[in-house]
Amino acid sequence: MTSYDLPKTYDFKSTEPRVYEMWEKGGYFQPANDPRKPDFDPAKKPFVISIPPPNVTGELHLGHPMFVSLEDLMIRYHRMKGEPTLWVPGTDHAGIATQLQVEKALAKEGLTREQLGREAFLQRMWAWKEKYGGIITTQIRRLGASCDWTRERFTLDAGLSRAVREAFVRLYEKGLIYRGPRLVNWSPGLKTAVSDLEVEYSEEPGKLYYFKYMLADDSGEYIPVATTRPETILGDTAVAVHPEDPRYQRYIGRQVRVPILGREIPVIADEYVDREFGTGALKITPGHDPNDYEIGQRHGLPVLSMLDREAKVTEVGGPYAGLDRFVCREKLWEDMRAAGLVIKEEPYTLNVPRSQRGGEIIEPMISEQWFVKIEPLAQAALEAVRDGRIRIIPERFEKVYFNWLENIKDWCISRQLWWGHRIPVWYCDDCGGETCARTDPLLCAHCGGKHIRQDPDVLDTWFSSGLWPFSTLGWPDETPDLRYFYPTSVMETGYDILFFWVARMIMMGLEFTGQVPFHTVYLHGLVRDEHGRKMSKSYGNVIDPLVVMDEYGTDALRFTLLVGSTPGQDMNISLKKIEANRNFANKIWNAGRFVIASLAALGEDGPRTAVSGQQSAVRWTLADSWIWARLQQLVRDVERLFQTYQFGEAGRQIYEFFWSEFADWYVEVAKLQLQDEQTRRQTAETLVRVLDICLRLLHPFTPFVTEELWGHLRRAVGQNPVLSHLVKDWPEALIIAPWPEPRDPEGWEAAKVADFTLLQEMIRTIRNVRAEKKVAPARRIPALMAGGAKTALLQEQAGVIAALAGLDSSALEIRPAFESKPEQAIALVVGPLEIYLPLAGMTDPEAERARLAKELAETEAHIERLEKLLAGDFAHKAPPAVVQREREKLAAYRETAEKLRAQLG
């Protein structure tokens, strides 16, 4: 006999690392682990996901478990379906974020990157990456991610750098990349340009400053102007009024004098000006405001840059040169007040642009930058979603996507950083020509001169991530991987990077490969704390996934995230939920222990049973039939839900089935059936088969506990002389076990389910009364039952009923009907059944009558409602099946009412 000694509580701590190692070493994460199968079976359609590459030195937060759980779930599901399945892992160099980390470390040594120099700084960067780069992938492994680590990539590695270079050059040659001075969002702290997406606006209290723009003719007249940024007065090159504004019409074309500086600038007319706002006159600073820039272009105004890279005033600002922008604001305003130019200040709520990274105020500034002419790319990307080649889940994000692409502006791709892909363009000192090349050139392509210098800037991080789905598969080379696995299948990521990343991948994928990079985009929501607040260190509400995994196990965390989230919807997480799911993992474990233990008992007398010819014509018990039918229904539902990306609902249904039907009911009945020589074997077999299928269904959700338990089950069944045939075709690990196939329901199923459901109702009713009457749980009580048409069922199930309802089976009497109702008994009616519990001394006739009367009244109310319903339009307008169902309900209520009346009578 086999002795199994599994711990009472699932030990995730020792299990998880062992199981993960087994998977990874076993090669199961690679598309074809079976040596007999070729890697690239042309007959099969592969399922492929590119991981959203985390920042190479980033810290693990709940966003990671979210996407890892979802993607691993899909990957495991498809792998179990036997599809060649590939999940490409990797990390992102994350330009600004990573560079900032290293600069911060340098600052502790009192150093800046400028002091170190570009080359030495980059060495530090790489050293940093080597030191911390492995942490995040180790943590992602801990989450159970079944990525193919042999294909791991990094956005700055040689292959991907070549892809970036190729992409840039192609766009350049096509004329889709250009360089020029433009007004861009400048981050003075980071000293780089950032894209529109990297600017966040926040409402903050500020002031609206009113002042006088004096006419230059010394007439003493002035135009009142209001501004929120007085320091930009130093860069003004015009004052604009509405052409039809009677207040200011006479000034149009005249000159006014810039306060303090005394420069003369024109008064211009432009329809852009809103007469209602402020004073109706607008100062124009083309060098530091996007709208003013536009107006300036229209009127041919000069552009002055009054701030430098660090947001200090330039020589344009005359006496204020060198001052910080905010110091200048104060100082200039004071000086203007002294000069009598100030009218007033008003409190005003500003929408302040801030850097998504550093948080400091973004300053619009003119600078020389590289741009991608995005319009043609955007058109193709719009088309791909419009015509359904790409589907976004949830669908409403398609609208958001359209809206963004339809109003897109050119993409500023250059960054004044050092950590990243350097712009592959060289400038010639001799002829001034520009050389853009796939490999570093030695000579100028125009004049052949050798005095060339590479552009100092690097590319926006998202430029390289935009290539991710194909660059990781070998592009620009036509590798076997690229041919077989591209386009990928699903892009799963957070909705917060729909524009940053998803849209750009689609644009670049279409541009460079002519194909969509994936056919489905699945967007998950953000993870928030249990009251829906954003997690942040300052709130102190951060849940650290590592701590959670330590305390509750990875499966609990994964299951919580998977079951608690709906696509595109933010989710609130709490330790309470994780704890509940830790309990579920333990439930799985213990149900498994029970099944395995039941085998051991069977093994002892197994051969005897086999010899006696039990295996022929096994008659399933009601419970066997019921659980099997319910399981088949579950398999069908789960399949449908997976196909429609409703993973959370699928998880909930498996949970519900496993706990409330399998563990709470079937296992309880099985305890009886295992004691009976007649049913022992089939019960063990049913337990094994149901558990097996449940573990397969659960595996994508909770891979560790299911793999571990399945291994134990497989071994135990394999060693069992009676049932070993059950595991003949089980593979060596659950991760590659075939996914349960849905089958159409068989004819007998509905009736068996209905019978068992009636039994459950009856048992619950008896338990309820026992609890109400405070009958000691251990006390076995007698019962009389009138079964009517269900008498045979009840007689057959007497053992189950007695055991689960706590009845004394020697005092359980089941007949079709009773002539007269027993005295001194509690009467219960469950559908067509009458039950009497003769609890001597515990019954109060008056209370009993009241209880029955109340039940009757409720039943009659139901009858009345249904009669009315069936008499109306419902009967001929609703589908027949629905009407039939209501008719049956009505009949059942009538039967119940009749019994109740008889008992009261």
Added chain:
RNA sequence: GGGCGGAUAGCUCAGUUGGUGAGAGCAUCUCUCUUACACAGAGAAGGCCGCAGGUUCGAGUCCUGUUCCGCCCACCA
């Protein structure tokens, strides 16, 4: 200014072709250490499904309007 999402039990949330007695987990109350599990079992209580209209035989589910909360985009000084 434009768009989107949420509002269902005390709390956090499910509820996807509208089908007619509204679900889960946690919390609460009562009982039980019954040989898988106290990270458990049995039972109970708890909900004009935001509000107002409409469509329909039938609405938590579809339409219109509305209130509150949140998010995204745009950026009128």
